[in-house]
Amino acid sequence: MPTGFAQAELIAVLVAVTTGQPRVMTIERGGGLPSGNLESSHHSLQAGLRSWVEDQTHHPVGYLEQLYTFADRGRGMDAGIGARRISISYLGLVQEQSVAGADQSEWHGWYEYFPWEDHREGRPDMLGQITRHLHDWAEGGGASRAERLRRASFAFDLDGRGWNEDLVLQRYELMYEARLVDEAGSLQGPGFGRPMMADHRRILATGIARLRAKIKYQPVMFELVPDSFTLLQLQQTAEALSGLRLHKPNFRRQIDQHALIEETGEIAQETRGRPAKLFRYRRAVLEARALAGSRLPLSRD
Amino acid sequence: MPTGFAQAELIAVLVAVTTGQPRVMTIERGGGLPSGNLESSHHSLQAGLRSWVEDQTHHPVGYLEQLYTFADRGRGMDAGIGARRISISYLGLVQEQSVAGADQSEWHGWYEYFPWEDHREGRPDMLGQITRHLHDWAEGGGASRAERLRRASFAFDLDGRGWNEDLVLQRYELMYEARLVDEAGSLQGPGFGRPMMADHRRILATGIARLRAKIKYQPVMFELVPDSFTLLQLQQTAEALSGLRLHKPNFRRQIDQHALIEETGEIAQETRGRPAKLFRYRRAVLEARALAGSRLPLSRD
DNA sequence: CCGAATATACTCATTCAGAGTATAAAGGAG
DNA sequence: CTCCTTTATACTCTGAATGAGTATATTCGG
Numbered sequence: 001m002p003t004g005f006a007q008a009e010l011i012a013v014l015v016a017v018t019t020g021q022p023r024v025m026t027i028e029r030g031g032g033l034p035s036g037n038l039e040s041s042h043h044s045l046q047a048g049l050r051s052w053v054e055d056q057t058h059h060p061v062g063y064l065e066q067l068y069t070f071a072d073r074g075r076g077m078d079a080g081i082g083a084r085r086i087s088i089s090y091l092g093l094v095q096e097q098s099v100a101g102a103d104q105s106e107w108h109g110w111y112e113y114f115p116w117e118d119h120r121e122g123r124p125d126m127l128g129q130i131t132r133h134l135h136d137w138a139e140g141g142g143a144s145r146a147e148r149l150r151r152a153s154f155a156f157d158l159d160g161r162g163w164n165e166d167l168v169l170q171r172y173e174l175m176y177e178a179r180l181v182d183e184a185g186s187l188q189g190p191g192f193g194r195p196m197m198a199d200h201r202r203i204l205a206t207g208i209a210r211l212r213a214k215i216k217y218q219p220v221m222f223e224l225v226p227d228s229f230t231l232l233q234l235q236q237t238a239e240a241l242s243g244l245r246l247h248k249p250n251f252r253r254q255i256d257q258h259a260l261i262e263e264t265g266e267i268a269q270e271t272r273g274r275p276a277k278l279f280r281y282r283r284a285v286l287e288a289r290a291l292a293g294s295r296l297p298l299s300r301d
Numbered sequence: 302m303p304t305g306f307a308q309a310e311l312i313a314v315l316v317a318v319t320t321g322q323p324r325v326m327t328i329e330r331g332g333g334l335p336s337g338n339l340e341s342s343h344h345s346l347q348a349g350l351r352s353w354v355e356d357q358t359h360h361p362v363g364y365l366e367q368l369y370t371f372a373d374r375g376r377g378m379d380a381g382i383g384a385r386r387i388s389i390s391y392l393g394l395v396q397e398q399s400v401a402g403a404d405q406s407e408w409h410g411w412y413e414y415f416p417w418e419d420h421r422e423g424r425p426d427m428l429g430q431i432t433r434h435l436h437d438w439a440e441g442g443g444a445s446r447a448e449r450l451r452r453a454s455f456a457f458d459l460d461g462r463g464w465n466e467d468l469v470l471q472r473y474e475l476m477y478e479a480r481l482v483d484e485a486g487s488l489q490g491p492g493f494g495r496p497m498m499a500d501h502r503r504i505l506a507t508g509i510a511r512l513r514a515k516i517k518y519q520p521v522m523f524e525l526v527p528d529s530f531t532l533l534q535l536q537q538t539a540e541a542l543s544g545l546r547l548h549k550p551n552f553r554r555q556i557d558q559h560a561l562i563e564e565t566g567e568i569a570q571e572t573r574g575r576p577a578k579l580f581r582y583r584r585a586v587l588e589a590r591a592l593a594g595s596r597l598p599l600s601r602d
Numbered sequence: 603c604c605g606a607a608t609a610t611a612c613t614c615a616t617t618c619a620g621a622g623t624a625t626a627a628a629g630g631a632g
Numbered sequence: 633c634t635c636c637t638t639t640a641t642a643c644t645c646t647g648a649a650t651g652a653g654t655a656t657a658t659t660c661g662g
Contacts, residue, residue, distance in 0.1 A: 006339060008307045008372075008387055038307060038372065038385075045372045069370040069389050071309075071339065071346045084339075086309055086387060088370050164595075216596040232608080242597060250598035250651070252610080257649080273608025274658035294465075295517040296543055297551035300621075533639080551620065553641080558618085574639025575627040601652075 006071070007085045008038040010049050011200070013067065013207030014057065016094040016107060017224045022240045023099075023107040024204060025057060030108045032197040033204065038088075049090050063093040063223040068206050070199070087199075091207045093223040110208060111243075112194045113201055117168060117208070118243045130180060130192060131156060137178035165242050168209040172202060212242055219260055222281040230268045230276035231255070260285055307372070307387045309339040311350050312501070314368065314508030315358065317395040317408060318525045323541045324400075324408040325505060326358060331409040333498040334505065339389075350391050364394040364524040369507050371500065388500075392508045394524040411509060412544075413495045414502055418469060418509070419544045431481060431493060432457060438479035466543050469510040473503060513543055520561055523582040531569045531577035532556070561586055 012034050014025035027034050036052060038045075046064060053061055067089040099107060111118040116127055134156065138148035155170045157163045172181070179187045182195040183202075195201060214220050221237050235251050255261060261279040268276045313335050315326035328335050335357060340349065347365060354362055368390040400408060412419040417428055435457065439449035456471045458464045473482070480488045483496040484503075496502060515521050522538050536552050556562060562580040569577045 005306060006309045006387075008309075045370070066369060068367060069346065071389075086307070086339075086389075088372075088387075230609090238597070244597065245600045245602070247598045247600040247652075248609090249611085249653085254598055254650090270608095272660070273606085274610080274660095276609060295555075295619090296539070296545065297548045297555055297619075299546045299548040301546070531640090548621075549640090550622080550642085555619085571639095573629070574637085575629095575641080577640060596650095598650075 009035055009085060009087045010038055010045070010052065011035040011087050011089040011203055012049065012053055012092055013089065013204055014053065014059075014061070014092045014094055015110075015207070015211065015224070016059075016096060016099045017237045017240050018096050018099055018107070020236045020240055021109045022111070024110045024113075024207075025094075026106045026108050028197075029106070030112070030194065030196075033200045035087075045088065046090075049092075053092060057094075059094045059098045061092040062095055063220060065091050065210075067091045067203070067210060070203075072199075087203075089203045089206065091210055093220065095224060095226060097226040110204065113196065113204060114168065114172070114208070115193055116171070117165075119163060119165070120239055120243060120245050123163070126192065127156065130175065131158060133180050133187075134174065134178055163244075165244055166209055166213050168212065169202070169205045172205040176202070208241075215241055219281070219285070222260075228264045228266065228278040228280050230278060232276060234261075234279075258285070307385050309387045309389065310336055311339055311346070311353065312336040312388050312390040312504055313350065313354055313393055314390065314505055315354065315360075315362070315393045315395055316411075316508070316512065316525070317360075317397060317400045318538045318541050319397050319400055319408070321537045321541055322410045323412070323509075325411045325508075326395075327407045327409050329498075330407070331413065331495065331497075334501045336388075346389065347391075350393075354393060358395075360395045360399045362393040363396060364521060366392050366511075368392045368504070368511060371504075373500070388504075390504045390507065392511055394512075394521065396525060396527060398527040411505065414497065414505060415469065415473070415509070416494055417472070418466075420464060420466070421540055421544060421546050424464070427493065428457065431476070432459060434481050434488075435475065435479055464545075466545055467510055467514050469513065470503070470506045473506040477503070509542075516542055520582070520586070523561075529565045529567065529579040529581050531579060533577060535562075535580075559586070 012025070014034070016023050016025075025034055026032060034053070034056060036056075039048065039052075045066070050061055050064055053059075070087045070089070071084055072087075116124050116130060118124060131152075134152040135149075138145055138152060141148045151170070152174055153159055155164075155167045155174055175181050175192065176184045179185060180192050181201070182191040183199070184191070193201075196204065211220070215238060221234060221241070224237055224241075225233055231252055234255070235246055235248065238251070239246055260282060262282050264278045264280050266278045268278055270276075313326070315335070317324050317326075326335055327333060335354070337353060337357075339346075340353075346367070351362055351365055354360075371388045371390070372385055373388075417425050417431060419425060432453075435453040436450075439446055439453060442449045452471075453475055454460055456465075456468045456475055476482050476493065477485045480486060481493050482502070483492040484500070485492070494502075497505065512521070516539060522535060522542070525538050525542075526534055532553055535556070536547055536549065539552070540547055561583060563583050565579045565581050567579045569579055571577075
């Protein structure tokens with residue numbers, strides 16, 4: 001086989017948020033992410049992936065973006081033939097209403113896999129243990145001890161400068177290096193969080209990190225909620241994704257300052273408390289929004 | 302050949318800024334981007350690309366990130382065998398001082414390829430022509446006429462809401478659809494800007510767009526300037542990348558508000574005007590900076 | 603009719619971004 | 633030597649956005 005040939009595979013991180021929990025589509029009862037070989041019938045990667053996912057899951061995928069491409073020497077293959085496996089991963093968002101009918105299928109809460117990432121009810125207790133293990137790992141690092149400490153301290157907020165919810169991948173990779181997750185061959189006893197096959201949990205971490213970064217400067221939450229929603233639903237979606245609790249008045253202000261939504265005129269039919277107005281997303285602003293966010297200090301001439 | 306096999310190729314967008322011009326490393330006197338087949342000797346994509354680029358160009362690459370993975374049916378190949386070409390593109394940044402010795406090699410100013418993207422001396426005149434052509438194209442769009450107008454108006458700022466320098470790719474793709482660039486088979490006479498082989502100009506557009514977006518929230522300019530630099534150099538680098546003129550006092554304020562740099566104690570040896578202090582980048586803040594930028598309205602409990 | 607629960611509306615202080623002005627230090631022209 | 637051009641650096645003023653907290657509406661279940 002000539003050089004430059006490889007086996008190509010598509011992997012999807014499909015995300016939905018239901019009842020305040022972020023969920024990801026899996027196969028084999030949570031053991032892996034949906035994936036498949038790149039077929040020659042697919043005209044473009046994006047289009048191919050979309051039709052493939054929709055065939056398999058029967059959910060329309062509102063939003064789809066490429067995540068990352070990995071290449072590892074194919075472990076299950078004959079060595080020496082120069083072939084390797086290329087995995088092209090995608091992040092897809094599915095609206096809650098589409099998931100609703102789909103019984104207790106293969107949607108798993110993503111904090112099963114990353115329990116240390118959910119800070120909505122405060123800093124998880126297990127971070128104490130993780131921190132101790134990371135310290136041990138750093139101490140055994142010889143020359144790289146200082147560097148290990150610096151990385152761990154930064155990613156896990158060991159010096160109290162504030163938890164950065166975006167560092168999902170950095171945290172997972174540190175835990176992998178320190179052998180605190182089963183995929184790395186855990187040191188003693190079971191590792192933290194539920195493992196996945198091959199490097200699927202790492203890909204999931206990449207997807208979560210991307211999504212957490214994205215909600216700050218692009219209105220992607222709207223791809224996850226139903227067409228009409230209350231402000232509380234919207235906030236809870238943002239909280240589910242970021243794993244943080246948000247300040248209600250300021251969240252609302254930010255939303256309507258940017259004129260992201262409009263009232264539908266209807267009222268939510270839930271029981272407790274004062275009924276909430278229903279809103280819909282103003283698709284028109286998707287572009288206007290892209291205009292903002294310029295942090296460069298422009299000159300007027 | 303079994304399904305799922307493909308030819309894999311690496312493509313690099315290598316960027317440097319010299320004498321106020323953003324440049325990109327090319328092959329064949331500007332006709333294409335450096336590329337090569339994925340070799341089985343490469344252990345990871347990132348590492349493989351880095352060593353490959355440094356072998357070919359003899360420039361150390363300070364910063365390297367994956368851009369995008371394309372898959373197109375290989376046009377030059379036998380059809381029907383199920384193989385296709387996968388192109389994995391990377392963005393790399395090179396410091397000016399490394400380029401200096403490298404004579405008049407294969408570095409080409411990127412505004413040769415995208416002359417309509419340079420707004421440092423005001424809105425380029427050719428945008429008038431481009432706009433007229435785009436209007437014609439939209440008029441001939443039948444049912445999609447309104448949609449075409451909306452896209453063109455947004456990307457090229459036809460209604461004066463302000464030029465968005467990030468939309469490099471959108472603009473190139475519109476011009477491709479309207480056949481205003483030679484790669485699409487230009488309508489009449491030569492297309493706008495200098496063409497490149499295959500889809501290399503599109504990949505370059507992707508790289509420029511990524512870099513323009515990135516300088517707003519990550520201090521990547523420092524990967525492009527020498528180890529010690531003046532504030533004017535730094536600003537001119539930012540201007541070269543964004544294609545915009547920036548407001549000097551505010552640019553300076555932003556830089557030292559974030560404590561990104563420190564004085565070296567030395568003074569630049571240039572002739573005209575008051576001599577400028579030299580600064581160096583404080584690598585320590587790379588992490589602290591990542592902490593900022595949280596636009597989510599957090600709650601305190 | 604009261605209180606728990608939720609929704610919605612303001613307030614106040616601080617920081618930050620946009621825009622412009624003022625002063626300092628060099629070299630060159632006369 | 634003095635003035636003028638050029639670049640560097642330091643402030644000012646204003647308005648917008650953000651962080652944090654408080655106050656007022658509605659509903660329902662007792």
